[in-house]
Every structure is written in structure tokens, then in C-alpha cells.
Amino acid sequence: MKFAHVYKEIERPSKVLVEGFAQIPSATAHEASGKKGALTSTIKPVAAGMKVCGPALTVLCRSKDNLMLHKAIAVAQPGDVLVVATEDSAEAGFWGEIMTVSAQANSIAGLVIDNCVRDAEHIVASGFPVFARGLSIRGTVKASLGLINHPTVCGEYLVYPGDLVLGDDDGVVIISREEAGEVLENSIARMADEATEIEEEIRKGVLTVHFFKDRLEELGLREE
Numbered sequence: 001m002k003f004a005h006v007y008k009e010i011e012r013p014s015k016v017l018v019e020g021f022a023q024i025p026s027a028t029a030h031e032a033s034g035k036k037g038a039l040t041s042t043i044k045p046v047a048a049g050m051k052v053c054g055p056a057l058t059v060l061c062r063s064k065d066n067l068m069l070h071k072a073i074a075v076a077q078p079g080d081v082l083v084v085a086t087e088d089s090a091e092a093g094f095w096g097e098i099m100t101v102s103a104q105a106n107s108i109a110g111l112v113i114d115n116c117v118r119d120a121e122h123i124v125a126s127g128f129p130v131f132a133r134g135l136s137i138r139g140t141v142k143a144s145l146g147l148i149n150h151p152t153v154c155g156e157y158l159v160y161p162g163d164l165v166l167g168d169d170d171g172v173v174i175i176s177r178e179e180a181g182e183v184l185e186n187s188i189a190r191m192a193d194e195a196t197e198i199e200e201e202i203r204k205g206v207l208t209v210h211f212f213k214d215r216l217e218e219l220g221l222r223e224e
Helices: 015-021 026-032 067-075 097-105 120-126 177-203 208-218
Strands: 052-061 081-086 110-113 130-132 152-154 157-159 164-168 171-175
Touching: 015 052, 015 164, 015 177, 026 164, 026 171, 026 177, 052 067, 052 110, 052 152, 067 081, 067 097, 081 152, 097 120, 110 164, 171 177, 177 208
Parallel strands: 052 081, 081 110, 110 130
Antiparallel strands: 052 164, 152 157, 164 171
């Protein structure tokens, strides 16, 4: 395959899987995947209550340059989540009001960026889910080519195009596309266990340490 800055065709998880994960908390999916996929905790929702779920369309932008984000909006399919890394940690407002309007008009599901955004008031009012390291009023240029739909490190985790992205108030987790079906099943089972037997016992006053009694004994815990 010849090198291309932009690959338009990627494999995505099924609509059924995306709809299923939309009902799952990010922390539950992280645990159910074997504690994999959590992005760094510095990437947070711009406002409480935001939730995003969909296939990853990965983007690499050059330092303080958001040209490829404009291209990504044109490449993305409805329901995609833009997962954006930047060449370095130099802060800038890579995303703002105009791009939010454009993304929503093209039915993009959300944005996860390992840098900053701006125009927070408009983003929050729009309801468009944005997860970022913070806010920055510093402007960007449009001068350099980056990459779209290449494996990209975002939030200290290697994300592949088409991986499933799930984000909420607790943070963002990436689920490998190949493992998504199994992780969804494990997540549903985990939620059922927590919502029934375990939670019922805890509500009756059983301390959480009770469930780890054998483990503490194995480790040789001593008490006086």
C-alpha cells in the first residue's frame, strides 16, 4: 500500500456495538476490557454530563496547526468520533465554535483531543461532546499536513482507526475494534453483578473489604 496522508476507508464496529456501548459507563468498559484503553486523566469533558460513543477517526495535527482537523470533518462519517493528537504539547485552541457547528452539521459524534480547545461557552451550549486537556485562547495556523486514519497516540494510548471510543464524566476509554464484542458482553455482565447481589449486600451494611478477605489473607495481612 502506498503512503497517504489521509486514508478514507476504515473498518468500524457495527452500529449494534456502538449502541450497546452507549449505555455503558467508561469505567465499567475499562475494567471489562482487562483495565486497558484508559486515556490520561488530563483529558476531560469540557462540561459535566457530556458523553461520547463511536468509532475513532484518528487525526495527527502539527504544532499549533489545525488544518488537518478541517480535513477530518470532511472525511468523517456520521457517528465518528475525532480522536486527535498533536505533534507536541504546545497549547492552542485547536477547536472552536465554527468547527463545532460544522461537525454537528455533518453528524460527527464528538471530539477527543490531546490538547486544548476554545469557545467553551458555545461548545457547551451546543451539546456537542468535547473532551480535551483544557481551554486555550491561543490561535492556530493552517500551514502543515498531518495524518488522518493512521495509528495515533492520544492521551498516552495508541489508538487505531475504527477503535471504539467511549467517554463520560469519568474520562475516555478506547476499546479495540477486534475486542469490542467481548468487552461489551463483559461490561453488561459486570453491570448486572454490581447492580444485584453485590450492591444489595453493601446496602445492608456489608463492608466492601469483605469481598477481598481471601486476597488479604493470601497476601499475609497481619492485624493487632
